[in-house]
Amino acid sequence: MAKYYQQFLGVGPGISVELLDDSTSPYLVRTTDGFEFFVSAEDFRNYYKEENTPTPERWSHLITDPVNGTVNSRLIEQVMNIIHTFEVCVQDFEKARSVVRSLARAVEAKPSVKPRELLRNLEELGCNPDTVSERDIKRVTEASPQIRSLLIQANCAELPGPALDKSPAELIPKSSKERVPGEESQKKVAARVAKAATARMKNVAMLVDGDILTVEIDLSKDFGPSKSGKTTIVASTEGNKSVPGRSEKIGLNVYKQEGKKAATGRKNAFKNMEMKLDGSILTITVDLSKEFGPSKSGKTVIIASSEGNQLVFGSSEKIGLNVYRKID
Incomplete structure (x- = not known):
């Protein structure tokens, strides 16, 4: 009897698919209306669950629809x-x-x-x-x-x-002060979930929806001078870190250049990275499905890059960003 799986992480309850071939990655799946397509083994394990089964424990803290057990x-x-x-x-x-x-x-x-x-x-x-x-x-x-x-x-x-x-x-x-009718103390809910990588970064919030990585930075924040004292740190991944739930790595630094004449970035897109500025909030989007060939070392595949340190679109800060995947 065929087993059906439902995509549970996305904007809402996702499509249901039948798993046809899981002998090697990518897996072959088929929708209920007969459309066949491939899903990487990692994405299938992370973002699909067998129908009528609970959401995997590692995602339980992100459920937004308890009835369907899905994550918007x-x-x-x-x-x-x-x-x-x-x-x-x-x-x-x-x-x-x-x-x-x-x-x-x-x-x-x-x-x-x-x-x-x-x-x-x-x-x-x-x-x-x-x-x-x-x-x-x-x-x-x-x-x-x-x-x-x-x-x-x-x-x-x-x-x-x-x-x-x-x-x-x-x-x-x-x-x-006003009394809140029926107020009850909250119960501690234990979740066997590793602390999010972004919790160890400075002013960097990341979200992955399908193949789209969204990074948000508040340009009004600062974390003091860099080691050289020539720049002020605004945001940093503190080295190259894993993209949540993915095999790609990201390295990002945003800083203010001290003692330099202020200039404003006019370009909102570099290699597979687009920037949008709303007030002090900088949003960067990257399509993780794209590739731009091997790096100079030949050990990684380039996914996105600011191609050096560039001015942030619409602001005077500078940004350096690289997203890559290791070559097996």
Whole structure:
């Protein structure tokens, strides 16, 4: 009897396919309407599950639709971007997750609460208010009800760690405290998930949807001078790191050049990398299905490159980016 598998990671519940040949990668699959295509063995293992079975444990913390057990990657991207904003401030993913959850609860408890009110109470959560702006807080207060609901959930984007939450009432100024009917303490949900690689980076949030890698950087942040003292670090992968859930590697650095006459980048695309700037948020997209041949060493295949350090589109910072895959 044929087994059917469903794509569970994407914008919504994905297509169902029958696995025809898994003897070698890529696997051959067929949709219910008879269309046959190939899927790499790694992608099949990561992004498809047997129908009517639970979502794999390693993805459970990213589920956005508990009924279907699927992950809407666009919603999770928004959730992770908000958490990473605060991670830069507290330098710890679990603590940032807890702070964001508490902020989201406070907004639910009192929708009219102002960002500046929440800002004054961040110190109680172990978050230095001097490192957070009202704009950062607004990412929570102005989030859609759907995103805020995910931020409040105990299991969404939850990694193993100590419970650091405070109740919504503790975030709202004492003169404005209101009792939240039916409020219950959150239960700690254990997830056997390794800490995301981006949690060890500086100001770099990554998301993969199919073959599209999206990288988000907040250009308003800085991490002090580089070792040479000639530049200020804005973002860094801190070396070459694995793209989440993929075999490709990425190396990225964004910096400000000190003592140089400011210039603005006019080019928004380099080799398979496109940049978009919205306020201080720089978004970079890379198509991981593309290749540009071997590197000079012959040990890797080039996927994307800024081809040296280039000016960021619409801004004065410089960026160096390389995405590659090792040659087996």
